[in-house]
Amino acid sequence: MAEKIVHVLQTNEKLGAVPEWNAADAADDELVADKYQGTSADRHDMRMLGRIQVLRRNFNFIPILGFSVVLICTWELLFANLTFALTNGGTGGLFWGFTVACIACVFIYLSMAEMASMTPTAGGQYHWVSEFSPRWCQKYLSYITGWLLAIGWQGAIVGLSFVAGTIVQGLITLNNPNYVPEQWHGTLLVIAAVVIAVAINVFLSKTLPIAEWFILILHVVGLFAIIIPLLAMAPKNSARVALLDITNSGGWSTKGTSFMIGLLTVLSSMMGFDCAVHMSEEVQNASETLPKAILWGAGLNAVLGYLTVFTLCFTMTDIPSLLDSPTTFPFLQLFYNVTRSNVATAIMAAIIIITLVMAVVSEVATASRQIWAFSRDNGFPFSRFLRRVKPGWNIPLNALWVSLAFGVIIALINLGSSVALNAIVSLTISALISSYILSIGCLISRRLRASDPPLPVSKFSLGKYGLAINIIAMLFLVPFFIFCFFPVGTPVDQETMNFNVVMFAGITIFATGWYFVGGGREGYRPPNLIQNRDV
Numbered sequence: 001m002a003e004k005i006v007h008v009l010q011t012n013e014k015l016g017a018v019p020e021w022n023a024a025d026a027a028d029d030e031l032v033a034d035k036y037q038g039t040s041a042d043r044h045d046m047r048m049l050g051r052i053q054v055l056r057r058n059f060n061f062i063p064i065l066g067f068s069v070v071l072i073c074t075w076e077l078l079f080a081n082l083t084f085a086l087t088n089g090g091t092g093g094l095f096w097g098f099t100v101a102c103i104a105c106v107f108i109y110l111s112m113a114e115m116a117s118m119t120p121t122a123g124g125q126y127h128w129v130s131e132f133s134p135r136w137c138q139k140y141l142s143y144i145t146g147w148l149l150a151i152g153w154q155g156a157i158v159g160l161s162f163v164a165g166t167i168v169q170g171l172i173t174l175n176n177p178n179y180v181p182e183q184w185h186g187t188l189l190v191i192a193a194v195v196i197a198v199a200i201n202v203f204l205s206k207t208l209p210i211a212e213w214f215i216l217i218l219h220v221v222g223l224f225a226i227i228i229p230l231l232a233m234a235p236k237n238s239a240r241v242a243l244l245d246i247t248n249s250g251g252w253s254t255k256g257t258s259f260m261i262g263l264l265t266v267l268s269s270m271m272g273f274d275c276a277v278h279m280s281e282e283v284q285n286a287s288e289t290l291p292k293a294i295l296w297g298a299g300l301n302a303v304l305g306y307l308t309v310f311t312l313c314f315t316m317t318d319i320p321s322l323l324d325s326p327t328t329f330p331f332l333q334l335f336y337n338v339t340r341s342n343v344a345t346a347i348m349a350a351i352i353i354i355t356l357v358m359a360v361v362s363e364v365a366t367a368s369r370q371i372w373a374f375s376r377d378n379g380f381p382f383s384r385f386l387r388r389v390k391p392g393w394n395i396p397l398n399a400l401w402v403s404l405a406f407g408v409i410i411a412l413i414n415l416g417s418s419v420a421l422n423a424i425v426s427l428t429i430s431a432l433i434s435s436y437i438l439s440i441g442c443l444i445s446r447r448l449r450a451s452d453p454p455l456p457v458s459k460f461s462l463g464k465y466g467l468a469i470n471i472i473a474m475l476f477l478v479p480f481f482i483f484c485f486f487p488v489g490t491p492v493d494q495e496t497m498n499f500n501v502v503m504f505a506g507i508t509i510f511a512t513g514w515y516f517v518g519g520g521r522e523g524y525r526p527p528n529l530i531q532n533r534d535v
Helices: 002-014 040-049 061-072 074-080 082-087 090-118 125-132 135-175 183-203 205-233 239-244 255-268 286-315 319-323 330-339 342-376 397-416 418-425 427-448 463-483 500-516
Strands: none
Touching: 040 286, 061 205, 061 286, 061 342, 074 082, 074 135, 074 286, 074 342, 082 090, 082 255, 082 319, 082 330, 090 239, 090 255, 090 286, 090 427, 090 463, 125 135, 125 427, 135 183, 135 330, 135 342, 135 397, 135 418, 135 427, 135 500, 183 205, 183 342, 183 397, 205 286, 205 330, 205 342, 239 286, 255 427, 255 463, 286 330, 319 330, 330 342, 342 397, 397 418, 418 427, 418 500, 427 463, 427 500
Protein backbone atom coordinates (compact mmCIF):
# COMPACT_ATOMS: atom_id res chain seq x y z
CA MET A 1 0.00 0.00 0.00
CA ALA A 2 2.95 2.31 0.68
CA GLU A 3 4.03 1.71 -2.91
CA LYS A 4 0.58 2.84 -4.07
CA ILE A 5 0.88 6.10 -2.15
CA VAL A 6 4.30 6.75 -3.66
CA HIS A 7 2.73 6.10 -7.08
CA VAL A 8 -0.05 8.62 -6.33
CA LEU A 9 2.52 11.21 -5.27
CA GLN A 10 4.45 10.71 -8.49
CA THR A 11 1.27 10.85 -10.60
CA ASN A 12 0.04 14.03 -8.90
CA GLU A 13 3.40 15.68 -9.45
CA LYS A 14 3.29 14.84 -13.16
CA LEU A 15 -0.19 16.40 -13.33
CA GLY A 16 1.15 19.63 -11.85
CA ALA A 17 0.06 19.16 -8.24
CA VAL A 18 2.47 20.26 -5.54
CA PRO A 19 3.22 17.13 -3.47
CA GLU A 20 2.22 17.14 0.17
CA TRP A 21 5.23 18.50 2.00
CA ASN A 22 5.29 15.63 4.55
CA ALA A 23 5.05 13.00 1.79
CA ALA A 24 7.66 10.82 3.47
CA ASP A 25 5.36 10.46 6.48
CA ALA A 26 2.30 10.00 4.29
CA ALA A 27 3.95 7.01 2.62
CA ASP A 28 3.64 5.21 5.97
CA ASP A 29 -0.14 5.80 5.98
CA GLU A 30 -2.59 3.73 4.01
CA LEU A 31 -4.31 5.01 0.91
CA VAL A 32 -7.99 4.17 1.07
CA ALA A 33 -9.64 1.76 -1.34
CA ASP A 34 -10.81 3.24 -4.64
CA LYS A 35 -14.48 3.12 -3.59
CA TYR A 36 -13.72 5.48 -0.68
CA GLN A 37 -11.79 8.05 -2.73
CA GLY A 38 -14.92 9.87 -3.83
CA THR A 39 -15.86 11.28 -7.21
CA SER A 40 -13.57 12.50 -9.95
CA ALA A 41 -14.17 16.01 -8.61
CA ASP A 42 -12.94 14.91 -5.17
CA ARG A 43 -9.80 13.41 -6.68
CA HIS A 44 -9.18 16.61 -8.62
CA ASP A 45 -9.67 18.69 -5.47
CA MET A 46 -7.17 16.55 -3.56
CA ARG A 47 -4.59 16.98 -6.33
CA MET A 48 -5.26 20.72 -6.35
CA LEU A 49 -4.83 20.84 -2.57
CA GLY A 50 -1.62 18.79 -2.79
CA ARG A 51 -3.09 16.21 -0.41
CA ILE A 52 -3.32 12.43 -0.27
CA GLN A 53 -6.63 10.62 0.29
CA VAL A 54 -6.03 8.64 3.50
CA LEU A 55 -9.51 9.02 5.04
CA ARG A 56 -12.64 7.28 3.76
CA ARG A 57 -15.17 9.36 1.84
CA ASN A 58 -18.24 7.58 3.23
CA PHE A 59 -20.46 10.60 3.99
CA ASN A 60 -22.99 11.74 1.42
CA PHE A 61 -25.52 14.56 1.79
CA ILE A 62 -27.96 13.16 4.38
CA PRO A 63 -25.32 11.76 6.79
CA ILE A 64 -23.25 14.97 6.74
CA LEU A 65 -26.46 16.98 7.16
CA GLY A 66 -27.36 14.85 10.18
CA PHE A 67 -23.80 15.16 11.48
CA SER A 68 -24.02 18.95 11.33
CA VAL A 69 -27.50 19.61 12.71
CA VAL A 70 -27.04 17.16 15.59
CA LEU A 71 -23.63 18.60 16.50
CA ILE A 72 -25.02 22.15 16.60
CA CYS A 73 -28.05 20.83 18.60
CA THR A 74 -29.85 24.17 18.38
CA TRP A 75 -33.12 23.37 20.11
CA GLU A 76 -31.44 21.20 22.74
CA LEU A 77 -29.12 24.04 23.73
CA LEU A 78 -32.00 26.53 23.81
CA PHE A 79 -33.58 24.36 26.49
CA ALA A 80 -30.31 23.68 28.33
CA ASN A 81 -29.05 27.30 28.41
CA LEU A 82 -32.39 28.82 29.30
CA THR A 83 -31.10 30.25 32.59
CA PHE A 84 -28.75 32.67 30.82
CA ALA A 85 -31.35 33.74 28.28
CA LEU A 86 -33.94 34.45 30.97
CA THR A 87 -31.43 36.38 33.09
CA ASN A 88 -30.61 38.68 30.20
CA GLY A 89 -33.54 39.34 27.91
CA GLY A 90 -36.41 37.21 29.21
CA THR A 91 -38.98 35.83 26.77
CA GLY A 92 -38.88 38.87 24.49
CA GLY A 93 -35.10 38.80 24.41
CA LEU A 94 -35.16 35.07 23.64
CA PHE A 95 -37.48 35.56 20.66
CA TRP A 96 -35.85 38.64 19.14
CA GLY A 97 -32.36 37.46 20.02
CA PHE A 98 -32.93 34.23 18.11
CA THR A 99 -34.35 36.25 15.22
CA VAL A 100 -31.20 38.40 15.06
CA ALA A 101 -29.02 35.28 15.31
CA CYS A 102 -30.83 33.61 12.42
CA ILE A 103 -30.57 36.71 10.21
CA ALA A 104 -26.85 36.94 10.97
CA CYS A 105 -26.35 33.26 10.21
CA VAL A 106 -27.84 33.69 6.73
CA PHE A 107 -24.93 35.94 5.73
CA ILE A 108 -22.29 34.11 7.78
CA TYR A 109 -23.08 30.67 6.38
CA LEU A 110 -23.54 31.89 2.81
CA SER A 111 -19.98 33.19 3.05
CA MET A 112 -18.75 29.95 4.63
CA ALA A 113 -20.55 27.81 2.03
CA GLU A 114 -18.85 29.63 -0.84
CA MET A 115 -15.39 29.16 0.70
CA ALA A 116 -16.14 25.49 1.40
CA SER A 117 -17.05 25.00 -2.25
CA MET A 118 -13.90 26.78 -3.42
CA THR A 119 -11.59 24.83 -1.11
CA PRO A 120 -13.16 21.71 0.47
CA THR A 121 -10.46 20.80 2.98
CA ALA A 122 -10.45 19.51 6.55
CA GLY A 123 -8.35 22.52 7.53
CA GLY A 124 -11.31 24.83 6.98
CA GLN A 125 -10.79 28.37 8.21
CA TYR A 126 -7.03 28.29 8.72
CA HIS A 127 -6.63 27.06 5.13
CA TRP A 128 -8.95 29.78 3.78
CA VAL A 129 -7.06 32.45 5.72
CA SER A 130 -3.83 31.16 4.21
CA GLU A 131 -5.29 31.26 0.71
CA PHE A 132 -7.11 34.60 0.77
CA SER A 133 -5.17 36.85 3.17
CA PRO A 134 -2.57 39.44 2.08
CA ARG A 135 0.89 37.91 1.67
CA TRP A 136 2.53 39.99 4.40
CA CYS A 137 0.39 38.40 7.15
CA GLN A 138 -0.61 35.17 5.39
CA LYS A 139 1.43 32.70 7.38
CA TYR A 140 0.94 34.20 10.86
CA LEU A 141 -2.83 34.70 10.58
CA SER A 142 -3.29 31.18 9.27
CA TYR A 143 -1.19 29.80 12.13
CA ILE A 144 -3.13 31.66 14.83
CA THR A 145 -6.46 30.62 13.28
CA GLY A 146 -5.39 26.97 13.35
CA TRP A 147 -4.52 27.15 17.04
CA LEU A 148 -7.75 28.92 18.03
CA LEU A 149 -9.88 26.47 16.06
CA ALA A 150 -8.19 23.40 17.50
CA ILE A 151 -8.41 24.53 21.13
CA GLY A 152 -11.92 25.89 20.67
CA TRP A 153 -13.28 22.60 19.32
CA GLN A 154 -11.55 20.66 22.08
CA GLY A 155 -13.27 22.89 24.63
CA ALA A 156 -16.61 22.25 22.90
CA ILE A 157 -16.27 18.52 23.61
CA VAL A 158 -16.02 19.11 27.35
CA GLY A 159 -18.61 21.89 27.34
CA LEU A 160 -21.35 19.80 25.77
CA SER A 161 -20.45 16.78 27.89
CA PHE A 162 -20.72 18.98 30.97
CA VAL A 163 -24.19 20.16 29.93
CA ALA A 164 -25.38 16.57 29.43
CA GLY A 165 -23.87 15.46 32.75
CA THR A 166 -25.38 18.27 34.80
CA ILE A 167 -28.81 17.63 33.25
CA VAL A 168 -28.52 14.07 34.56
CA GLN A 169 -27.72 15.50 38.01
CA GLY A 170 -30.74 17.78 37.73
CA LEU A 171 -32.98 14.79 36.98
CA ILE A 172 -31.61 12.97 40.02
CA THR A 173 -32.37 16.02 42.16
CA LEU A 174 -35.92 16.15 40.83
CA ASN A 175 -36.52 12.50 41.76
CA ASN A 176 -34.56 12.55 45.01
CA PRO A 177 -34.74 15.87 46.88
CA ASN A 178 -32.14 14.56 49.38
CA TYR A 179 -29.52 14.17 46.67
CA VAL A 180 -26.57 16.54 47.03
CA PRO A 181 -24.85 17.07 43.66
CA GLU A 182 -21.09 16.96 44.07
CA GLN A 183 -18.54 18.27 41.61
CA TRP A 184 -16.93 14.86 41.30
CA HIS A 185 -20.29 13.40 40.23
CA GLY A 186 -20.44 15.82 37.33
CA THR A 187 -16.78 15.18 36.50
CA LEU A 188 -17.37 11.44 36.20
CA LEU A 189 -20.39 12.02 33.97
CA VAL A 190 -18.36 14.32 31.71
CA ILE A 191 -15.57 11.75 31.45
CA ALA A 192 -18.12 9.02 30.69
CA ALA A 193 -19.60 11.08 27.83
CA VAL A 194 -16.16 11.82 26.38
CA VAL A 195 -15.06 8.18 26.61
CA ILE A 196 -18.27 6.99 24.91
CA ALA A 197 -17.88 9.56 22.14
CA VAL A 198 -14.24 8.67 21.47
CA ALA A 199 -15.01 4.93 21.57
CA ILE A 200 -17.74 5.34 18.94
CA ASN A 201 -15.37 7.37 16.75
CA VAL A 202 -12.63 4.74 17.04
CA PHE A 203 -14.48 1.43 16.89
CA LEU A 204 -17.63 2.34 14.95
CA SER A 205 -16.23 4.89 12.54
CA LYS A 206 -17.35 2.93 9.47
CA THR A 207 -20.96 2.93 10.67
CA LEU A 208 -21.04 6.56 11.80
CA PRO A 209 -22.68 7.83 8.55
CA ILE A 210 -25.49 5.26 8.97
CA ALA A 211 -25.96 6.25 12.61
CA GLU A 212 -26.33 9.89 11.59
CA TRP A 213 -29.55 9.00 9.74
CA PHE A 214 -31.17 7.71 12.93
CA ILE A 215 -29.87 10.52 15.15
CA LEU A 216 -31.16 13.07 12.63
CA ILE A 217 -34.61 11.48 12.92
CA LEU A 218 -34.41 11.62 16.73
CA HIS A 219 -33.26 15.24 16.56
CA VAL A 220 -36.35 16.21 14.55
CA VAL A 221 -39.03 13.89 15.99
CA GLY A 222 -37.75 14.29 19.55
CA LEU A 223 -38.51 18.00 19.54
CA PHE A 224 -42.16 17.39 18.67
CA ALA A 225 -42.37 14.78 21.44
CA ILE A 226 -41.45 17.59 23.84
CA ILE A 227 -43.23 20.69 22.55
CA ILE A 228 -46.60 19.04 21.81
CA PRO A 229 -47.25 18.18 25.50
CA LEU A 230 -46.03 21.62 26.54
CA LEU A 231 -48.29 23.47 24.11
CA ALA A 232 -51.27 21.23 24.87
CA MET A 233 -51.05 21.25 28.68
CA ALA A 234 -49.24 24.38 29.86
CA PRO A 235 -50.92 27.69 30.72
CA LYS A 236 -50.04 30.39 28.19
CA ASN A 237 -48.60 33.89 28.24
CA SER A 238 -50.22 36.64 26.23
CA ALA A 239 -48.53 37.51 22.94
CA ARG A 240 -47.31 40.80 24.39
CA VAL A 241 -45.60 39.14 27.35
CA ALA A 242 -44.24 36.26 25.27
CA LEU A 243 -42.74 38.31 22.46
CA LEU A 244 -42.19 41.83 23.79
CA ASP A 245 -41.31 41.47 27.49
CA ILE A 246 -37.55 42.12 27.65
CA THR A 247 -36.10 41.84 31.14
CA ASN A 248 -32.81 42.90 32.69
CA SER A 249 -32.03 40.65 35.65
CA GLY A 250 -28.27 40.86 35.17
CA GLY A 251 -27.99 44.28 36.79
CA TRP A 252 -26.90 46.08 33.62
CA SER A 253 -27.44 49.81 33.13
CA THR A 254 -29.71 49.33 30.11
CA LYS A 255 -31.98 46.65 28.67
CA GLY A 256 -30.05 46.98 25.40
CA THR A 257 -26.84 45.77 27.04
CA SER A 258 -28.72 42.96 28.75
CA PHE A 259 -30.29 41.97 25.42
CA MET A 260 -26.92 41.81 23.65
CA ILE A 261 -25.44 39.59 26.35
CA GLY A 262 -28.48 37.32 26.29
CA LEU A 263 -28.21 37.26 22.49
CA LEU A 264 -24.89 35.42 22.80
CA THR A 265 -26.69 32.54 24.52
CA VAL A 266 -29.06 31.95 21.61
CA LEU A 267 -26.32 32.71 19.08
CA SER A 268 -24.23 29.86 20.48
CA SER A 269 -27.06 27.49 19.56
CA MET A 270 -26.52 28.35 15.87
CA MET A 271 -22.72 28.59 15.75
CA GLY A 272 -20.43 25.84 14.46
CA PHE A 273 -21.65 24.69 11.06
CA ASP A 274 -18.02 24.75 9.94
CA CYS A 275 -18.01 21.26 11.53
CA ALA A 276 -19.08 19.86 8.15
CA VAL A 277 -16.06 21.50 6.51
CA HIS A 278 -13.63 19.74 8.86
CA MET A 279 -15.12 16.43 7.66
CA SER A 280 -14.79 17.46 4.01
CA GLU A 281 -12.14 14.88 3.15
CA GLU A 282 -14.64 12.20 4.17
CA VAL A 283 -17.53 13.62 2.13
CA GLN A 284 -18.41 12.48 -1.39
CA ASN A 285 -18.48 15.25 -4.00
CA ALA A 286 -17.46 17.63 -1.23
CA SER A 287 -17.33 20.87 -3.22
CA GLU A 288 -21.03 20.49 -4.01
CA THR A 289 -22.26 18.59 -0.94
CA LEU A 290 -20.72 20.84 1.73
CA PRO A 291 -22.49 24.11 0.76
CA LYS A 292 -25.83 22.27 0.67
CA ALA A 293 -25.17 20.64 4.05
CA ILE A 294 -24.19 23.95 5.66
CA LEU A 295 -27.17 25.91 4.33
CA TRP A 296 -29.81 23.18 4.68
CA GLY A 297 -28.48 22.38 8.15
CA ALA A 298 -28.63 25.98 9.29
CA GLY A 299 -32.13 26.31 7.83
CA LEU A 300 -33.42 23.14 9.47
CA ASN A 301 -32.02 24.04 12.87
CA ALA A 302 -33.39 27.58 12.56
CA VAL A 303 -36.91 26.20 11.99
CA LEU A 304 -36.60 23.77 14.90
CA GLY A 305 -35.14 26.55 17.02
CA TYR A 306 -38.06 28.85 16.26
CA LEU A 307 -40.53 26.14 17.28
CA THR A 308 -38.63 25.80 20.56
CA VAL A 309 -38.47 29.55 21.16
CA PHE A 310 -42.20 30.03 20.50
CA THR A 311 -43.06 27.15 22.80
CA LEU A 312 -40.86 28.44 25.62
CA CYS A 313 -41.97 32.07 25.29
CA PHE A 314 -45.64 31.17 25.55
CA THR A 315 -45.45 28.40 28.19
CA MET A 316 -43.07 29.95 30.75
CA THR A 317 -45.65 31.80 32.82
CA ASP A 318 -43.75 31.85 36.13
CA ILE A 319 -40.14 32.58 35.28
CA PRO A 320 -38.91 33.34 38.84
CA SER A 321 -39.96 29.88 40.06
CA LEU A 322 -38.26 28.26 37.07
CA LEU A 323 -35.03 30.09 37.80
CA ASP A 324 -35.22 29.03 41.45
CA SER A 325 -35.61 25.35 40.56
CA PRO A 326 -33.50 22.98 42.72
CA THR A 327 -32.62 21.14 39.50
CA THR A 328 -30.70 24.29 38.36
CA PHE A 329 -32.34 23.81 34.93
CA PRO A 330 -35.52 25.84 34.31
CA PHE A 331 -36.63 23.51 31.50
CA LEU A 332 -36.66 20.48 33.83
CA GLN A 333 -38.88 22.38 36.24
CA LEU A 334 -41.10 23.46 33.33
CA PHE A 335 -41.47 19.85 32.17
CA TYR A 336 -42.47 18.77 35.66
CA ASN A 337 -44.83 21.70 36.27
CA VAL A 338 -46.68 20.91 33.04
CA THR A 339 -46.79 17.10 33.24
CA ARG A 340 -46.81 16.66 37.04
CA SER A 341 -44.93 13.42 36.38
CA ASN A 342 -41.35 12.49 37.18
CA VAL A 343 -41.49 9.75 34.55
CA ALA A 344 -42.73 12.06 31.79
CA THR A 345 -40.11 14.65 32.74
CA ALA A 346 -37.38 12.00 32.66
CA ILE A 347 -38.46 10.76 29.22
CA MET A 348 -38.57 14.26 27.76
CA ALA A 349 -35.20 15.11 29.28
CA ALA A 350 -33.71 11.80 28.10
CA ILE A 351 -34.34 12.85 24.49
CA ILE A 352 -32.24 15.95 25.08
CA ILE A 353 -29.50 14.02 26.89
CA ILE A 354 -29.21 11.40 24.13
CA THR A 355 -28.97 13.97 21.36
CA LEU A 356 -26.40 15.97 23.36
CA VAL A 357 -24.22 12.87 23.84
CA MET A 358 -24.47 12.11 20.11
CA ALA A 359 -23.50 15.72 19.46
CA VAL A 360 -20.37 15.06 21.53
CA VAL A 361 -19.62 12.14 19.20
CA SER A 362 -19.74 14.53 16.24
CA GLU A 363 -17.68 17.12 18.10
CA VAL A 364 -14.95 14.54 18.80
CA ALA A 365 -14.87 13.72 15.08
CA THR A 366 -14.65 17.43 14.17
CA ALA A 367 -12.02 18.28 16.79
CA SER A 368 -9.80 15.33 15.87
CA ARG A 369 -9.91 16.19 12.16
CA GLN A 370 -8.97 19.77 12.95
CA ILE A 371 -5.96 18.61 14.99
CA TRP A 372 -4.98 16.14 12.26
CA ALA A 373 -5.29 18.71 9.46
CA PHE A 374 -3.27 21.38 11.28
CA SER A 375 -0.62 18.85 12.26
CA ARG A 376 -0.41 17.78 8.62
CA ASP A 377 0.97 21.29 8.03
CA ASN A 378 3.22 21.00 11.11
CA GLY A 379 1.19 23.52 13.08
CA PHE A 380 1.58 21.86 16.49
CA PRO A 381 4.41 20.49 18.56
CA PHE A 382 4.63 16.72 17.99
CA SER A 383 2.87 17.14 14.65
CA ARG A 384 4.64 14.06 13.27
CA PHE A 385 2.76 11.95 15.85
CA LEU A 386 -0.57 13.79 15.58
CA ARG A 387 -0.87 13.59 11.80
CA ARG A 388 -0.40 9.82 11.56
CA VAL A 389 -3.28 7.80 10.12
CA LYS A 390 -3.03 4.22 11.31
CA PRO A 391 -2.95 1.72 8.42
CA GLY A 392 -6.14 -0.31 8.21
CA TRP A 393 -8.14 2.19 10.28
CA ASN A 394 -8.17 5.21 7.95
CA ILE A 395 -9.02 7.54 10.81
CA PRO A 396 -6.74 10.05 12.61
CA LEU A 397 -6.35 7.71 15.57
CA ASN A 398 -3.61 9.63 17.38
CA ALA A 399 -5.62 12.84 17.15
CA LEU A 400 -8.61 10.99 18.64
CA TRP A 401 -6.49 9.83 21.59
CA VAL A 402 -5.38 13.43 22.14
CA SER A 403 -9.04 14.51 22.17
CA LEU A 404 -9.73 11.84 24.79
CA ALA A 405 -6.80 12.91 26.95
CA PHE A 406 -7.67 16.60 26.61
CA GLY A 407 -11.30 15.94 27.52
CA VAL A 408 -10.43 13.91 30.62
CA ILE A 409 -7.81 16.39 31.85
CA ILE A 410 -10.10 19.40 31.39
CA ALA A 411 -12.96 17.54 33.11
CA LEU A 412 -10.70 16.86 36.09
CA ILE A 413 -10.14 20.59 36.49
CA ASN A 414 -13.76 20.74 37.64
CA LEU A 415 -12.70 18.95 40.84
CA GLY A 416 -10.62 21.95 41.81
CA SER A 417 -12.58 24.83 40.30
CA SER A 418 -15.73 24.98 38.22
CA VAL A 419 -14.77 28.57 37.37
CA ALA A 420 -11.57 27.35 35.68
CA LEU A 421 -13.54 24.73 33.74
CA ASN A 422 -16.08 27.29 32.56
CA ALA A 423 -13.24 29.59 31.46
CA ILE A 424 -11.81 26.88 29.20
CA VAL A 425 -15.21 25.84 27.85
CA SER A 426 -16.24 29.44 27.13
CA LEU A 427 -13.33 29.75 24.70
CA THR A 428 -15.31 27.79 22.09
CA ILE A 429 -17.68 30.58 21.02
CA SER A 430 -14.99 33.28 20.87
CA ALA A 431 -12.61 30.98 18.97
CA LEU A 432 -15.27 30.10 16.39
CA ILE A 433 -16.40 33.70 15.91
CA SER A 434 -12.80 34.91 15.57
CA SER A 435 -12.10 32.22 12.93
CA TYR A 436 -15.19 33.37 11.01
CA ILE A 437 -14.03 36.99 11.23
CA LEU A 438 -10.53 36.13 10.02
CA SER A 439 -11.61 33.90 7.13
CA ILE A 440 -14.44 36.12 5.87
CA GLY A 441 -12.31 39.22 6.43
CA CYS A 442 -9.52 37.72 4.33
CA LEU A 443 -12.05 36.81 1.64
CA ILE A 444 -13.21 40.46 1.55
CA SER A 445 -9.59 41.55 1.29
CA ARG A 446 -9.05 39.16 -1.62
CA ARG A 447 -12.15 40.46 -3.42
CA LEU A 448 -10.88 44.02 -3.10
CA ARG A 449 -7.29 43.37 -4.22
CA ALA A 450 -7.33 44.14 -7.92
CA SER A 451 -3.75 42.91 -8.36
CA ASP A 452 -4.63 39.35 -7.34
CA PRO A 453 -6.19 36.81 -9.72
CA PRO A 454 -9.97 36.30 -9.58
CA LEU A 455 -11.45 34.06 -6.91
CA PRO A 456 -11.40 30.35 -7.76
CA VAL A 457 -14.35 29.00 -9.71
CA SER A 458 -16.70 27.06 -7.44
CA LYS A 459 -19.88 25.03 -7.75
CA PHE A 460 -21.54 27.33 -5.20
CA SER A 461 -20.84 30.99 -5.86
CA LEU A 462 -22.33 34.19 -4.44
CA GLY A 463 -21.47 35.96 -7.68
CA LYS A 464 -21.79 39.75 -7.74
CA TYR A 465 -23.51 39.72 -4.32
CA GLY A 466 -20.53 38.08 -2.62
CA LEU A 467 -18.80 41.23 -1.34
CA ALA A 468 -22.03 42.69 0.08
CA ILE A 469 -22.91 39.40 1.81
CA ASN A 470 -19.40 39.11 3.27
CA ILE A 471 -19.49 42.68 4.61
CA ILE A 472 -22.91 42.22 6.22
CA ALA A 473 -21.64 39.02 7.86
CA MET A 474 -18.74 40.98 9.33
CA LEU A 475 -21.08 43.70 10.63
CA PHE A 476 -22.79 41.03 12.69
CA LEU A 477 -19.69 39.08 13.72
CA VAL A 478 -17.62 41.94 15.14
CA PRO A 479 -20.13 43.04 17.84
CA PHE A 480 -20.87 39.37 18.60
CA PHE A 481 -17.16 38.86 19.23
CA ILE A 482 -16.96 41.87 21.55
CA PHE A 483 -19.97 40.88 23.66
CA CYS A 484 -18.88 37.26 24.07
CA PHE A 485 -16.32 38.51 26.62
CA PHE A 486 -18.94 40.21 28.84
CA PRO A 487 -19.98 38.56 32.12
CA VAL A 488 -23.57 37.38 32.59
CA GLY A 489 -24.35 40.02 35.20
CA THR A 490 -23.12 42.62 37.64
CA PRO A 491 -21.53 43.11 40.11
CA VAL A 492 -18.62 41.07 38.78
CA ASP A 493 -16.67 38.83 41.15
CA GLN A 494 -14.58 35.67 40.84
CA GLU A 495 -17.66 33.49 40.41
CA THR A 496 -19.45 35.65 37.83
CA MET A 497 -16.40 36.90 35.90
CA ASN A 498 -16.26 35.78 32.25
CA PHE A 499 -12.69 34.47 31.94
CA ASN A 500 -13.16 33.88 28.22
CA VAL A 501 -11.03 36.96 27.51
CA VAL A 502 -8.20 35.53 29.64
CA MET A 503 -8.31 32.18 27.83
CA PHE A 504 -8.54 33.76 24.38
CA ALA A 505 -5.65 36.12 25.07
CA GLY A 506 -3.65 33.30 26.65
CA ILE A 507 -4.01 30.98 23.65
CA THR A 508 -3.25 33.82 21.22
CA ILE A 509 -0.13 34.88 23.17
CA PHE A 510 1.08 31.29 23.55
CA ALA A 511 0.58 30.51 19.85
CA THR A 512 2.30 33.78 18.88
CA GLY A 513 5.22 32.98 21.17
CA TRP A 514 5.52 29.49 19.74
CA TYR A 515 5.36 30.91 16.24
CA PHE A 516 8.21 33.36 16.76
CA VAL A 517 10.31 31.57 19.41
CA GLY A 518 9.31 27.89 19.51
CA GLY A 519 9.94 27.10 15.87
CA GLY A 520 6.45 27.58 14.47
CA ARG A 521 7.49 30.13 11.87
CA GLU A 522 10.17 27.83 10.46
CA GLY A 523 8.25 24.55 10.82
CA TYR A 524 4.74 25.54 9.75
CA ARG A 525 4.10 25.36 6.03
CA PRO A 526 0.89 27.22 5.19
CA PRO A 527 -1.51 25.46 2.82
CA ASN A 528 -1.23 28.12 0.11
CA LEU A 529 2.33 26.91 -0.57
CA ILE A 530 1.10 23.37 -1.21
CA GLN A 531 -1.99 23.80 -3.34
CA ASN A 532 -1.94 24.49 -7.08
CA ARG A 533 -5.06 25.94 -8.72
CA ASP A 534 -3.65 25.22 -12.17
CA VAL A 535 -3.92 21.42 -11.82
